[in-house]
Amino acid sequence: MTGSEAREERVLEAVGQRRELVNDAIPEELPITDPERLYEASRYLLDAGGKRLRPTVLLLVAEALADVEPLSADYRSFPSLNGSDVDVMAAAVSVETIQSFTLIHDDIMDDDDLRRGVPAVHREYDLETAILAGDTLYSKAFEIMLDTDAQADRTVRALDVLATTCTNICEGQALDVEFETSSDVLTEDYLEMIEQKTAVLYGASSSVPALLLGADDETVEQLYGYGIDVGRAFQIQDDVLDLTVPSEKLGKQRGSDLVEGKQTLLTLHAREQGVDVDSLVDAESVEAVTEAEIDEAVAELEAAGSIDYARDTAAELVESGKERLEVLPDNEARHLLEQLADYLIERGY
């Protein structure tokens, strides 16, 4: 087993252990009550699975800050740095609830049929119910975050992060849509867009526990930066994987972003290098494209240095994120957060 394989194993174990606890907490925080159909639709994607990476980050940050042995303290009454105990599990579920709300509404906007191997909520139910289910999760996430028993001033700051994060996600999604029909997007615009669309929720996941537990401002800021760096790296890695992982492992056609004309850090870099990105793939649909055509396109991106550029950018972000963790005590939970950052760009799919 290589060092990277051993690390991956440790990270996946840490994520898996917390995922189970988060999965238990979701029905506690979001019980199916009247009107049942609304709550079933709201829970549909949450129950369909998901890695729970964001809640895991949140719980690991809490453990690192409190300097406790991982999994030794009760997440439901977790020791704050000063003052009374905090229900950090509620905060973790709140963040996952926001994630699920954005997925439901995004699937409507992108008219996607499938998510996590099951029909999108607007397909399984209907458009009205999907909009309403997303809206319900939205306010529930705030209700849950208001219920962590943290000091009022800390709760206010955590809610401020949560509300700003949601606004940023909407802005990022609007930019993403705008970019689809825009021909002069620069790599820096793209990095800004994925910060808003994807990375801010990682920023919330890593800073909210610090706020709730009463960490100082410098710690809060560095932890927020960790989430932003790691979240951006995660998104860039997704773009790389779309081109480099065999279709059967990816669970969808390799290179689908290219076929659909989606702008990514790779295509934007290639365009800046003079590559005629729009002609990289001729096929009009994911069904019509051949592996040979994708291979050729990837070779061209490779030659332009775009794949290396994306990998390097992601690696730099991960390094930056890991450095920020130096505000944390040197303990096992912090090491897991470092390894989680590495894993995000080393993962095969």
Next chain:
Amino acid sequence: MTGSEAREERVLEAVGQRRELVNDAIPEELPITDPERLYEASRYLLDAGGKRLRPTVLLLVAEALADVEPLSADYRSFPSLNGSDVDVMAAAVSVETIQSFTLIHDDIMDDDDLRRGVPAVHREYDLETAILAGDTLYSKAFEIMLDTDAQADRTVRALDVLATTCTNICEGQALDVEFETSSDVLTEDYLEMIEQKTAVLYGASSSVPALLLGADDETVEQLYGYGIDVGRAFQIQDDVLDLTVPSEKLGKQRGSDLVEGKQTLLTLHAREQGVDVDSLVDAESVEAVTEAEIDEAVAELEAAGSIDYARDTAAELVESGKERLEVLPDNEARHLLEQLADYLIERGY
């Protein structure tokens, strides 16, 4: 001028004065920033008008509680009952922002083309933008409510009301959709549904200023009850007006609820009295119905006592709401809140 006309004039003046101030505050709290199209879509309905009844209730409650001459204190730094000043105007804009978000999403769900005399947001823009504009207003409402300078513990309670209110509105909307295809809805189910769908936002409008300014729990509770009573009365009166006001004054076909088979307190009462409600109107569409047919249906509802029942129910709610205002000091702002309640069921349209 009758007593009721004089009252209506005073109420409309009080609403109009506050509406202007709210209209000035909206662009301050929700400036058009990048991405511009998203923020323009978010502001579209807010800028198209609206009576601003909910913000008016919120501002009048603040004035009554603080026992100040109406319009004499700055809403942006309003004296709390104990402690530092509060920006109650921000709270008023927050409540109106929630209202606007629900309208945008409701219009998508009901596939309505027009709102406030302008195209619905999903018609003026598109479905994606309308979903996203509503989502943006949602988080902005929380951001704005977090920014009133109220004490942290009071802010937490106000946000709790806001989040619970949003959840209730979603639940109410889901029930409303459910009722459309249900044949055994009772008048009490309907009253529960409109409490969730409509009245809770009035409840938030009347209780949030009490929370932010530091009123005692009994006052908060009675004020919340005032909003619930008045909000329910408002909705019932809307149902009555749909049948009793001439089409040209109503701005839409009189009796359109009946034609569309919408259940209201009137039709549910009539059904409980043995009236065959489904056969009241034969016309299949609002375009095809005749005034004579509506007249006949109204006469039947009248004979079943359903119109009186709805009017009496609304009047009782208004009386109950006014009684709850006795927790407030006896002053001009409180009288305006009493008159506002009366106006809601006396208004002609």
